[in-house]
Amino acid sequence: MSKVIVVIGAGLIGQAIARRVGAGQKVLLADINEQNARSAAQVLDDAGFETNTAVVDVSSRESVHALVETATSLGEVTGVIHAAGVSASQASIHQILAVDLYGTALVLEEFGHVIASGGSAVVISSQSGHRLPALSIEDDRALATTPVDQLLELPLLREENLSDGLHAYQLSKRANVLRVQAEAVRWAQRGARVNAISPGIIITPLARDELSGANGAGYQKMIELSPAHRAGTPDEIGTVGELLMTERGAFITGSDILIDGGSTASHFYGPLAGLAPTPKEKP
Numbered sequence: 001m002s003k004v005i006v007v008i009g010a011g012l013i014g015q016a017i018a019r020r021v022g023a024g025q026k027v028l029l030a031d032i033n034e035q036n037a038r039s040a041a042q043v044l045d046d047a048g049f050e051t052n053t054a055v056v057d058v059s060s061r062e063s064v065h066a067l068v069e070t071a072t073s074l075g076e077v078t079g080v081i082h083a084a085g086v087s088a089s090q091a092s093i094h095q096i097l098a099v100d101l102y103g104t105a106l107v108l109e110e111f112g113h114v115i116a117s118g119g120s121a122v123v124i125s126s127q128s129g130h131r132l133p134a135l136s137i138e139d140d141r142a143l144a145t146t147p148v149d150q151l152l153e154l155p156l157l158r159e160e161n162l163s164d165g166l167h168a169y170q171l172s173k174r175a176n177v178l179r180v181q182a183e184a185v186r187w188a189q190r191g192a193r194v195n196a197i198s199p200g201i202i203i204t205p206l207a208r209d210e211l212s213g214a215n216g217a218g219y220q221k222m223i224e225l226s227p228a229h230r231a232g233t234p235d236e237i238g239t240v241g242e243l244l245m246t247e248r249g250a251f252i253t254g255s256d257i258l259i260d261g262g263s264t265a266s267h268f269y270g271p272l273a274g275l276a277p278t279p280k281e282k283p
C-alpha cells in the first residue's frame, strides 16, 4: 500500500517540511487556495516527488473530513504537516479563531482517526503564543480538551474578551501547543506521534504581510534585537520538521519546539523587552 504525507497549507513552511520527509511517498498538497496547492505541486513534481492536490478549508469539518477521505483513498496516511494559517494582518478575529484555533483542533481530531501506526504529525504554531502571559490551569485544560465543536464557545475566546487580532492569534497559537499535548495521548493509542513547532519570523508571504502591516515596525525590531539578528527561512523549519517526523524523533511527542533565533529570549531577558508587538490593552 502507498504511504501518504498530507500537507495542509501548501505555503512555504509546509513545502519545506514536505521536501524533507516526502521522498518515496505520495505527497498530498491541500490548501484553501487551489492555485497555491497547484504551484507547490509543480515545484515538488519537478524535484522528483509524487504529488496530488486538493482544496480544503480547515475551518469546515465537512471539508477536513473530505480531505481525510481523499488522503486514505491514496494510501495509508503516515504523516500530516499542518501548516495552514492566517495571521493578524490578514484576517479578522473571527477568521483567526476559526482557521488557526478551531481548524487545528479539527485536523488533529479527524486525522487522529486514520493516522498509521508509526505515523507522525507536526502543527505549525508560533513564537507569538510564547509571548502571551500564562493562562490559568482551567483555561489551559479547556483549550487542550474541550470537544472541538464546542471550542469557539469558550468564554475566553468570545470576541468581547479579545483585545485585537494579535490577541486572537496568540491565543490560537497557545491553544495549538496545548491541543497537541492532549492529542499526543490519543494518537499514541494508534502508535503515532504529534508535535508542534513554534517558529519566529520566517520569510514567507504571510510574514511579508506582517512586516508590512500595522505591527511591521515591531516585527522589524524583533529581527534586529534577537540574538540571531535575522529572520529565519522555511528550510530551517524543515530541519526541525524532519527531526520530529522521522525515526530520529521517536521519543518526542506532545512537544513544542521554539525556533525563533532567540527573539523570545530577548523579549523576556534582553533588549527586545517591551518592543515586540503585543495585543492592545482592553479599554
Ligand SMILES: NC(=O)c1ccc[n+]([C@@H]2O[C@H](COP(=O)([O-])OP(=O)(O)OC[C@H]3O[C@@H](n4cnc5c(N)ncnc54)[C@H](O)[C@@H]3O)[C@@H](O)[C@H]2O)c1
Pocket: 008, 009, 010, 011, 012, 013, 014, 030, 031, 032, 033, 036, 056, 057, 058, 059, 083, 084, 085, 086, 087, 099, 103, 124, 125, 126, 127, 198, 199, 200, 201, 202, 203, 204, 205, 206, 207
Ligand atoms: N512565516 C512566519 O513568520 C510564521 C511564524 C510563525 C508561525 N507561522 C505559521 O506558519 C503557518 C504557515 O504559514 P507560512 O508562513 O508558510 O505562510 P504561507 O502564507 O506561505 O502559507 C499559509 C497557507 O495556508 C493557507 N490557508 C489559509 N487559510 C486556510 C484555510 N482555511 N484552509 C486551508 N488552507 C488555508 C494559505 O492559502 C497559504 O497557502 C501558519 O500557521 C502561520 O501562522 C508563520
